Amino acid sequence: MHPNAPAPQPPDATGPIAELPLFPLSTVLFPGGMLDLQIFEVRYLDMIGKCHKNGTPFGVVALRKGSEVRRVDTHATGAEGFAPEHFADVGTLATVTEFSAPQAGLMVVRCQGGARFRIRTRNQRKYGLWVADADTLGGDQSTPVPPDLLPLADALARVLEQQRVNGPPQATAPLPFHLDDCGWVANRWCDLLAMPLDAKQNLMQLDNPLLRLELVGDMLGKHIHAVGR
Template sequence: MSTISLPLFPLSTVLFPDGVLPLQVFEARYLDMVSRCLTDDTPFGVVLLTQGHEVRQPDGEPERFAAAGTIASVTELTTTTPGVLQVLCRGGARFSVVTAEQRVNGLWMAEAELVEGDQAVRVPSELQGASDALDRVLSSLHDVPQHRWPVQPPFRLDDCGWVSNRWCELLPLPNQQKHHMMLLDNPVIRLELLHDVLDEHGLITS
């Protein structure tokens, strides 16, 4: 399988395909990365930070991150303070890191293999409660400006992968558990696991 070159942004969060990720960018290495991505119309990769800090610390622990992540594309960018960018990103395909090397400026560059996306599978009747619960959450946002919604359209409430990914983002699950969910290649199993979590918290009413 062919590889792609990808700058990496290790974060203490997990980005899912079609997910929305707001970022405040101020480190020089990432300001340069975002600028290049916009100029070249290319994405970057978000990976889960497993050691170290999002912002480099003097004499801090070296950065370590998961060997898989999600491609992110910049969809909006604003500057409210000199040297600080407010960036809105959208999740794309998942990828696995083949090799990674840190440049002198601290930016990680990776050779990565894209992972096949979820197959489109309709939500089965026994898991419909998870979709209905998500629909209720989305309906409750009508008084909130759309650009602030944690889930952005198009909504695919009949699709196992889309529904399960949105619940992974919304539920307060540990990052390692979210990362495990992101790696699952069967969207039905992912939704089954999340349906159980929702049921335990009394969020399944049908």
């Protein structure tokens, strides 16, 4: 029997967030997903420390251009001579769930994805930290997995069980599992599957959880077909 529970209902309303600190990364965080980070840049050490202390989220956004680690660019005309950074307008709130500082200038954190948000305005502050005014987006409507997509939920359950038995603790999706919910199943497959950054971003931005799961099923089918050739 799968560790399953009804998926939580999304909030009824969206709302604005002022001065949301951003963390541009070469990945896409999905709601409910887990993200492990090692923090050593000055611009993020203070930010993560404050978020952990205050229990407030920061925003994870996918990098379109630039590097996760700030780099000097002698040809750059702005940003104090650093290489430009461009990132997606839609991201996911992240809350620190585990925190350690094994040495000075290093933090090791585990975060969980929350609501999605859309950036309205952004500005770059001291040491290169990005801050945005944003609007949170509504969560997925609870949508039961239809019969033709149940094999995707069953396959995910087997993968998660294998992770629980054989993998490190940090590789396991957090309980409870919502294997009867389209959005949750689609998001956990997106956590697991290797795909181009733009493809993950497009799936995360989709408001229709059933369509998201159908697209994930198409990707899995192509992957299985390619492996079997």
